[in-house]
Amino acid sequence: MSSLKTYLVARQSLVEKALNAYLPKATTKPATIHKAMRYSLFAGGKRLRPILSLAAGEACGGRPQDALASACAVECIHTYSLIHDDLPCMDNDDFRRGKPTSHKVFGEGIAVLAGDALLTIAFEILGKAPATKRYPTAALISELALASGSRWLIAGQVADLEGEGKHISGPHLQFIHRAKTAALLTSSIRLGAMSANATASKLEALTTFGQSLGLAFQVIDDILDVTQTSEKLGKSAGKDVAAQKATYPAVFGLERSRAEAKRLTEQARNALKPFGKKAEMLEALADYLLARDY
Numbered sequence: 001m002s003s004l005k006t007y008l009v010a011r012q013s014l015v016e017k018a019l020n021a022y023l024p025k026a027t028t029k030p031a032t033i034h035k036a037m038r039y040s041l042f043a044g045g046k047r048l049r050p051i052l053s054l055a056a057g058e059a060c061g062g063r064p065q066d067a068l069a070s071a072c073a074v075e076c077i078h079t080y081s082l083i084h085d086d087l088p089c090m091d092n093d094d095f096r097r098g099k100p101t102s103h104k105v106f107g108e109g110i111a112v113l114a115g116d117a118l119l120t121i122a123f124e125i126l127g128k129a130p131a132t133k134r135y136p137t138a139a140l141i142s143e144l145a146l147a148s149g150s151r152w153l154i155a156g157q158v159a160d161l162e163g164e165g166k167h168i169s170g171p172h173l174q175f176i177h178r179a180k181t182a183a184l185l186t187s188s189i190r191l192g193a194m195s196a197n198a199t200a201s202k203l204e205a206l207t208t209f210g211q212s213l214g215l216a217f218q219v220i221d222d223i224l225d226v227t228q229t230s231e232k233l234g235k236s237a238g239k240d241v242a243a244q245k246a247t248y249p250a251v252f253g254l255e256r257s258r259a260e261a262k263r264l265t266e267q268a269r270n271a272l273k274p275f276g277k278k279a280e281m282l283e284a285l286a287d288y289l290l291a292r293d294y
Contacts, residue, residue: 056189219260
């Protein structure tokens with residue numbers, strides 16, 4: 001675990017420096033929007049998706065710096081989705097990562113625009129990613145656009161909103177989680193692999209890993225919402241129950257949800273077998289996410 005902690009700190013620092021360089025300075029006119037973009041982007045996130053992107057690239061023999069543009073682009077998409085998710089018209093949350101949400105600090109209008117700006121700059125950053133023999137820059141852009149569009153990330157948000165207060169079947173709940181959470185997490189891993197010119201078989205294995213890990217991540221998120229405090233989570237605990245959201249504990253109960261998270265994590269680990277020791281850090285990250293308490 002100590003080696004994982006060292007790895008997380010080192011890769012997080014790498015991502016922070018890169019994001020700081022890619023984003024316009026807070027003083028760039030109009031300063032309000034750039035302050036708002038930076039406020040949410042640098043609010044203390046775990047940088048899980050970019051770190052997974054870097055680790056996937058390394059598992060395929062690539063260098064961290066080759067995956068940095070892709071990793072930062074994904075983090076901008078993720079942060080934009082959180083800003084919009086917290087809006088009064090969506091999940092209406094006052095806190096994110098232990099701080100007041102964007103609309104609480106800057107107002108709803110600027111919060112919407114900050115999300116829009118982060119979504120847009122993600123593709124500006126991704127356009128600077130180095131191409132490889134198998135994957136031109138256009139392939140990277142297409143990958144992220146698909147994952148964050150109306151068939152995946154946004155589809156999940158829509159299904160999540162429409163499912164509030166309704167009886168949701170297990171398969172439909174899986175669709176929500178697969179679209180809302182797993183798709184972008186999987187895309188971050190795929191982009192990291194693509195930055196290392198991964199073979200088709202390696203990309204397929206990492207896609208399976210990402211899909212299983214992404215579902216496990218959301219199941220655990222659902223569990224934590226009903227078992228942890230707001231202080232621990234850095235966001236309002238119990239919001240899913242209050243909003244009558246479709247979650248794993250609500251549909252399957254806590255014990256079955258815990259068992260499902262464990263099963264999915266093991267499924268993710270199994271997908272890494274072709275990589276041998278090169279995937280040690282990805283395996284460690286999967287175990288770390290299963291055991292997390294915030």
